[in-house]
Amino acid sequence: MNIVTVDNEKCKGCEFCMIKCPKKIMVKSSETNSTGYNYAVQIEPEKCTACGICYTMCPEAAITVSVK
Numbered sequence: 001m002n003i004v005t006v007d008n009e010k011c012k013g014c015e016f017c018m019i020k021c022p023k024k025i026m027v028k029s030s031e032t033n034s035t036g037y038n039y040a041v042q043i044e045p046e047k048c049t050a051c052g053i054c055y056t057m058c059p060e061a062a063i064t065v066s067v068k
């Protein structure tokens, strides 16, 4: 299981990671960070291939991919 973590406070909710994830497992949280952005969260981590596309796409360097 590969875990993607998002630094909630860095995320601007741009959706790049959500659009580009081939597994469509990056989604927008219903929660907002302190600046009012709905940040990204990973769902269904068992589907994650650790391809790193979300990490590469993020303009805020908010994403970390942990390979398990």
Ligand code: SF4
Residues within 6 Å of the ligand: 002, 004, 020, 021, 022, 023, 024, 025, 026, 042, 047, 048, 049, 050, 051, 052, 053, 054, 055, 065
């Ligand atoms: S590492 Fe790849 S499969 Fe996993 S959440 Fe990111 S874009 Fe999706």
Ligand code: SF4
Residues within 6 Å of the ligand: 006, 010, 011, 012, 013, 014, 015, 016, 017, 018, 039, 040, 057, 058, 059, 060, 061, 062, 063
């Ligand atoms: S690409 Fe980065 S800033 Fe944009 S929604 Fe995803 S985690 Fe947030």
